[in-house]
Amino acid sequence: MSTDQSWRGVAAEDTDELEHATGVKLQARSRRLLRVLARPHKRLLVLALLVVIADQVAALAGPLLIAYAIDTAVPELVDGNGRPLTWAILGYLAAGLISALMRMAFTRLAGRISQNILLDLRKRVFDHSQELSVSFHEKYTSGKVISRMTSDLDAISDLTEQGLDGLVTGALSVVVVAGTLLVLDLPLGLAVLLGFIPLYGVTRWFQRRSIRIYRRTRRHIAAVIVQFTETLNGLRAVQTFRRESRNAKIFDEDNRAYAHANGDVMVSFAMYTPAVRIIGNISLAAVTVWGAVRVVNGQMEIGVLTAFLLYLRRMYDPMDELAMFYNSFQSATAALEKISGLLEEEPAVPEPKNPVALPNPQGHVVASGVDFSYTAGIEVLPTFDLEIPAGQTIALVGATGAGKSTVAKLISRFYDPSHGSVTLDGVDLRDLSTTDLRRGVVMVTQESFLFSGSVADNIALGRPEATREEIELAAEEIGAAEFIHRLPDGFDTDVRKRGGRLSAGQRQLVAFARAFLADPAVLILDEATASLDIPSERAVQAALRTVLDGRTAVIIAHRLSTVSIADRVLVMEHGRVVEDGTPAELIDGVGRFADLHAAWRDSLV
Amino acid sequence: MTNTLTDIQESPGTTHASGRPGGRKPGSYTALRRLWPAVKPISWRLAGSAFFALVASVCGLVIPLILQKIIDGPITEKNLSGLWPLGITLVLVGILEGGLYGVRRILVARPCMRVEAKLRQNLYQRLQALPVAFHDHYSSGQLLSRAISDLNTIRMFLAFTAIFLMVNISTFVIGVIILLSLSWQLGLVFVVLAVPLIVLCLLFEVKYKVLARRSQDQVGDLATMVEESVLGIRILKAFGRSAHLGQAFRKQAMALRATELKKVRVVGALWAVIIALPEIAIGVALLLGVNQVADGDLSAGALVAFFFVAMMLRWPVDSLGWLLASTNETAAAADRYFEVMDQPLTVTSPAVPVTLPPSAQAGRLVFEDVTFRFPDTADENKDALAGLDLVLEPGRTVAVVGATGSGKTTLTALVNRLYDVTGGRITIDGVDIRDLALPDLRTAVSVAFEEPTLFSASAAENVRLGHPDATDEDVRQALSIAQADFVDDLPWGLDTRLGEQGLSLSGGQRQRLALARAVLGHPRVLVLDDPLSALDIHTEAAVEAALRRVLTTTTTLLIAHRASTVMLAEQVALLKDGRIAALGTHSQLMAESADYRDLLSSNAYTDQQEN
Numbered sequence A: 001m002s003t004d005q006s007w008r009g010v011a012a013e014d015t016d017e018l019e020h021a022t023g024v025k026l027q028a029r030s031r032r033l034l035r036v037l038a039r040p041h042k043r044l045l046v047l048a049l050l051v052v053i054a055d056q057v058a059a060l061a062g063p064l065l066i067a068y069a070i071d072t073a074v075p076e077l078v079d080g081n082g083r084p085l086t087w088a089i090l091g092y093l094a095a096g097l098i099s100a101l102m103r104m105a106f107t108r109l110a111g112r113i114s115q116n117i118l119l120d121l122r123k124r125v126f127d128h129s130q131e132l133s134v135s136f137h138e139k140y141t142s143g144k145v146i147s148r149m150t151s152d153l154d155a156i157s158d159l160t161e162q163g164l165d166g167l168v169t170g171a172l173s174v175v176v177v178a179g180t181l182l183v184l185d186l187p188l189g190l191a192v193l194l195g196f197i198p199l200y201g202v203t204r205w206f207q208r209r210s211i212r213i214y215r216r217t218r219r220h221i222a223a224v225i226v227q228f229t230e231t232l233n234g235l236r237a238v239q240t241f242r243r244e245s246r247n248a249k250i251f252d253e254d255n256r257a258y259a260h261a262n263g264d265v266m267v268s269f270a271m272y273t274p275a276v277r278i279i280g281n282i283s284l285a286a287v288t289v290w291g292a293v294r295v296v297n298g299q300m301e302i303g304v305l306t307a308f309l310l311y312l313r314r315m316y317d318p319m320d321e322l323a324m325f326y327n328s329f330q331s332a333t334a335a336l337e338k339i340s341g342l343l344e345e346e347p348a349v350p351e352p353k354n355p356v357a358l359p360n361p362q363g364h365v366v367a368s369g370v371d372f373s374y375t376a377g378i379e380v381l382p383t384f385d386l387e388i389p390a391g392q393t394i395a396l397v398g399a400t401g402a403g404k405s406t407v408a409k410l411i412s413r414f415y416d417p418s419h420g421s422v423t424l425d426g427v428d429l430r431d432l433s434t435t436d437l438r439r440g441v442v443m444v445t446q447e448s449f450l451f452s453g454s455v456a457d458n459i460a461l462g463r464p465e466a467t468r469e470e471i472e473l474a475a476e477e478i479g480a481a482e483f484i485h486r487l488p489d490g491f492d493t494d495v496r497k498r499g500g501r502l503s504a505g506q507r508q509l510v511a512f513a514r515a516f517l518a519d520p521a522v523l524i525l526d527e528a529t530a531s532l533d534i535p536s537e538r539a540v541q542a543a544l545r546t547v548l549d550g551r552t553a554v555i556i557a558h559r560l561s562t563v564s565i566a567d568r569v570l571v572m573e574h575g576r577v578v579e580d581g582t583p584a585e586l587i588d589g590v591g592r593f594a595d596l597h598a599a600w601r602d603s604l605v
Numbered sequence B: 001m002t003n004t005l006t007d008i009q010e011s012p013g014t015t016h017a018s019g020r021p022g023g024r025k026p027g028s029y030t031a032l033r034r035l036w037p038a039v040k041p042i043s044w045r046l047a048g049s050a051f052f053a054l055v056a057s058v059c060g061l062v063i064p065l066i067l068q069k070i071i072d073g074p075i076t077e078k079n080l081s082g083l084w085p086l087g088i089t090l091v092l093v094g095i096l097e098g099g100l101y102g103v104r105r106i107l108v109a110r111p112c113m114r115v116e117a118k119l120r121q122n123l124y125q126r127l128q129a130l131p132v133a134f135h136d137h138y139s140s141g142q143l144l145s146r147a148i149s150d151l152n153t154i155r156m157f158l159a160f161t162a163i164f165l166m167v168n169i170s171t172f173v174i175g176v177i178i179l180l181s182l183s184w185q186l187g188l189v190f191v192v193l194a195v196p197l198i199v200l201c202l203l204f205e206v207k208y209k210v211l212a213r214r215s216q217d218q219v220g221d222l223a224t225m226v227e228e229s230v231l232g233i234r235i236l237k238a239f240g241r242s243a244h245l246g247q248a249f250r251k252q253a254m255a256l257r258a259t260e261l262k263k264v265r266v267v268g269a270l271w272a273v274i275i276a277l278p279e280i281a282i283g284v285a286l287l288l289g290v291n292q293v294a295d296g297d298l299s300a301g302a303l304v305a306f307f308f309v310a311m312m313l314r315w316p317v318d319s320l321g322w323l324l325a326s327t328n329e330t331a332a333a334a335d336r337y338f339e340v341m342d343q344p345l346t347v348t349s350p351a352v353p354v355t356l357p358p359s360a361q362a363g364r365l366v367f368e369d370v371t372f373r374f375p376d377t378a379d380e381n382k383d384a385l386a387g388l389d390l391v392l393e394p395g396r397t398v399a400v401v402g403a404t405g406s407g408k409t410t411l412t413a414l415v416n417r418l419y420d421v422t423g424g425r426i427t428i429d430g431v432d433i434r435d436l437a438l439p440d441l442r443t444a445v446s447v448a449f450e451e452p453t454l455f456s457a458s459a460a461e462n463v464r465l466g467h468p469d470a471t472d473e474d475v476r477q478a479l480s481i482a483q484a485d486f487v488d489d490l491p492w493g494l495d496t497r498l499g500e501q502g503l504s505l506s507g508g509q510r511q512r513l514a515l516a517r518a519v520l521g522h523p524r525v526l527v528l529d530d531p532l533s534a535l536d537i538h539t540e541a542a543v544e545a546a547l548r549r550v551l552t553t554t555t556t557l558l559i560a561h562r563a564s565t566v567m568l569a570e571q572v573a574l575l576k577d578g579r580i581a582a583l584g585t586h587s588q589l590m591a592e593s594a595d596y597r598d599l600l601s602s603n604a605y606t607d608q609q610e611n
């Protein structure tokens, strides 16, 4: 839309060199997300802060007690009084112990906060990616979602696990020490604060530079992951067509680019930390020299200068930790930019806010005035009207690309029409909750994806509350039970990733059983029998006859054998219905279906 | 009992797939040691980095000494003339300290990244070379988490932990020597301190590494779930089961969180003890030292120096907590990495490969008493293929027909050695395919899979997959055989990017591209696994007509479900119970074999139509 929206969502993902304003918006967005994530843990954070303060106090007490032991206890002991020494030692041990316990408490607290934030974020990203529509996933690729949920999350966990420590301890020391310095000697303290100006300068430099490089690392690691998963998922083709070396080259490029970006970051960081250190040391030298002059001129006590210098040193030590924190923070910001972008994507097919209840769908489907295009400007369905009375079985036929699958996807609400509406029993699909929608409409496609897990689990996906008997019955009905019983553990056999343990036809049968078990009012079959042998297909059809009784069904198939069980046939061409009638009428006619049917009869030999 | 996807993740298969360490004892650092070859080229840089870090610490120590000099000298004596040289020294040492900080990082920054990249590249290439049977078992999330998270852990170890282990241990040793020289009795306290420290580290290692390993495995399981949730998004949406999977995911994520919290508790406890130990030592030293001073055995100055050094030793000891944690995590990560790298490459070229005879009149494909059993199939289960004999004469086409699950696809996978036969042999032109160099075999045999895979590349590159140097004309010809001229209508024609990162095609379109890919380059042997299943009738007829021309000259193993496809072959073999049950022409088998009739006869439909 308008250009100032172009950074929204995942749009700006593949650019590292963003306009300054856009970059600022992205960073603001990721920080906003970080705040939202941290908010529920305010109390724990405060507690962690208190623990750190206690730790610092205990740590400060140690040297004082040693000083006391040497300055006071030794002379006392020489005088025969051992008590100060005993107290000093007991005090020292107590301080050490408190410090140790506080460290333990802090580690646990920080771990808990960090893990809670990560868990929260994981859930958000997972749920949101599930909410996003199929059209989004088709463009975004699985590898990228995986990289958002793995390597990007790793970057954030680095921040929350180690960064929290650096931030809390570092910031606390710097603030306390800076305050002390100002109190000790105002002019000198102000001089120290002057050192903050170059510090700010180099930090800005590092901020701008690192965020750009970190964006690059995020993009390259995503490319690495995309290539990695694509290779593993297509391994048979990779090996068969000897694509290994070409793949290795592609992977090497992304992998190197990632290493290079990471190296760039490390080099920037290797320039940033010494800069901080050198600024600290120079201001130490400046303060020493000026302080010396002031002491010599009688404007300052020598003891104050000593303390001042010691404290100054203490201020710049934790600066390193702050720098480390800042580094992880930048890395996490870049990761959060990507994640918050994903989270910001609006589902193109959203759940209704106020769903209309449809507890007992009958299966009366009406598409009225629907038009639809996948890409703006290329209309796939120009003004499409269709009414399917409850209980009717229709067959959709037509050449490849006619728009049959598109109709199926609209009826099962994988997409929403650009104009017009699709209704089930008079309710717009857009007003149905997921539960009601899927009780109403279920689609089986030729892509029969199985999840790793048992056969029974995969069938149960159709209706998780189904009993084992119902699951086995569903398999029985479509003729899948026979092969399932022959598997090593029957219904409990692990089908392995993508169902690799089964043959393609067997997977399709399981997918059918799943759909039958779901028991929807409207069943859509989009070329769902393509990989079946003829007897299996026949068995499925026999099952369909009984299952489809009283149920609305839309069947898309190239083998017109399936059409025989339809009450009505629609022939589609270029997104329009060009013939509509009972199978018998159309076969006896002279239209396209009659031709198609004749051709199919010939193909049977 | 309800069956939910929640249970899926805990089924034995997945656990197996995550490759948990079996009997291996967790306390071994062998895997860590095995990283050495990769680390060796940068070892001097690591050492250099450690050296500079040490020098930087020394500079850090010198600064207070200079400060002390300034206070004791110019300031106390109220003589500013001596101030400038000292001030300038201070600036120089300060710059040196900072500079060395940078040098120590820069020295290892890129090399460590390169080591990581190298390890990742090796893993990737190994995975590409590992047989399909391996990939059947390993979930890809587990492999991915190795390639990303585990290697990240290893890199961090090299860039920080390894260096600081060196620096801190040397600092500790040097410090203790100084302490001993200041007062051997007091120094001894710190030497004794090392004993519980070492015991503790050993105890910790046992406990922590198990947890580290578990957490890494769980990260892999989560990655697997994420991948499945995205790849299966259409199914989840079609059934409205996102929430269901979401629950399973939550459960997994909670399990990971629980492991991480356990890790944190162990580290927290370790840390507490590690921090307390030097404090106790200092306390004891304080008692002894003050007494010694009181007795006049030790000068007060020496005692101050002693504590100064002792305090400096606290950091190297304290840091042991995270150094150990990181080391153990790295050991576990390296274990996981080598677990995959150690998987045997069972399908490889022979040491001395035979070359195929020149190709005139060639392409005789023979299955001799071939048996095949999937690696994990229990023995009592019968073989997928049991004594299969089949001869394909050069240039002939044989259709293999069989029920769903009869082993047709398995048979095709044997021809180009995606799997190796477990008995008998397969020969091409008289040569056992295992005696051929793998690339030669796979050039000679071209396959169209029943589930076509397109890669994120242009349409042209997808077709050229096996023959990158095929001419445009060859590509055109292959496309026209497969009736895949629809590519011209794609937005950028043959240059249109396809696959996951490109345009999505319909099943029928993908299948035709895969067919074009298979027929390109005139393979000696063509294997087509149900290549027309997703095509509509008109397209199917057109492809058949075009294919027929190719098939007359190419040896083809054709898997078919439909009579129309079977008609492309001169001979038909019926696959049943793992062997060829009948062989003949279509009409012969229709006449003679009841099984065959049952499989291919479409009378049932036509009858219904007639009614």
Ligand SMILES: Nc1ncnc2c1ncn2[C@@H]1O[C@H](COP(=O)(O)OP(=O)(O)O)[C@@H](O)[C@H]1O
Pocket (backbone or CB within 6 Å): A138, A374, A375, A380, A398, A399, A400, A401, A402, A403, A404, A405, A406, A407, B504, B506
């Ligand atoms: N995801 C998609 N993105 C863009 N165009 C698509 C997509 N899916 C299908 N199309 C296009 O829409 C038209 C109709 O496709 P489809 O409904 O799949 O046809 P059919 O199922 O009848 O073969 C075709 O021109 C196809 O190229």
Ligand SMILES: Nc1ncnc2c1ncn2[C@@H]1O[C@H](COP(=O)(O)OP(=O)(O)O)[C@@H](O)[C@H]1O
Pocket (backbone or CB within 6 Å): A500, A501, A502, A503, A504, A505, A506, B136, B374, B377, B384, B402, B403, B404, B405, B406, B407, B408, B409, B410, B411
């Ligand atoms: N990777 C595998 N591991 C174990 N069994 C398998 C594997 N792949 C397939 N099978 C089994 O082997 C048999 C043959 O499968 P397949 O060759 O794919 O059949 P089809 O003849 O339908 O192509 C099936 O029963 C299937 O369950």
Ligand SMILES: [Mg+2]
Pocket (backbone or CB within 6 Å): A404, A405, A406, A526, B506
């Ligand atoms: Mg379609």
Ligand SMILES: [Mg+2]
Pocket (backbone or CB within 6 Å): A503, A504, A505, B408, B409, B410, B450
């Ligand atoms: Mg098959």
